[in-house]
Amino acid sequence: MTDSKCAVKQDHINLRKIKKFISLADYEEVTDGEIQRLTDTIKQLRQNIKNNDQNKSMDDEEEDEENLCSICYARQSNAIFQPCKHRSCKTCIKQHMMSTNECFYCKATIEGLLDASMGDLG
Numbered sequence: 001m002t003d004s005k006c007a008v009k010q011d012h013i014n015l016r017k018i019k020k021f022i023s024l025a026d027y028e029e030v031t032d033g034e035i036q037r038l039t040d041t042i043k044q045l046r047q048n049i050k051n052n053d054q055n056k057s058m059d060d061e062e063e064d065e066e067n068l069c070s071i072c073y074a075r076q077s078n079a080i081f082q083p084c085k086h087r088s089c090k091t092c093i094k095q096h097m098m099s100t101n102e103c104f105y106c107k108a109t110i111e112g113l114l115d116a117s118m119g120d121l122g
Helices: 003-018 032-062 090-097
Strands: 079-082 112-115
Touching: 079 090, 090 112
Parallel strands: none
Antiparallel strands: 079 112
16 A cells, blocks of 8 residues: 555544544533424424425326326326317427427317316417
């Protein structure tokens, strides 16, 4: 081992010996009330993280592949061609409508679009 690698390794070992966790209770400046408030805050934060993770996994389940736009696979299929009822995302449908008024899938003439969540798009 070279001298510089040996010195770095030795410094790392020394840092491990120096870094020892000290409890806040060991400090005279910190009151028991402050420690209790901090402990309660940490518990609340951990619970919030757990709840957020659970909510995120529920959201992920709702956004499964079946609901994704079959054109871009990036957004939810939230717009519906009228009269054929084929679905895609608003972005893909609006882009497609700039060049043609035929359905992506069945080539039917598009008479309008419906927003799957809010009603008529026009």
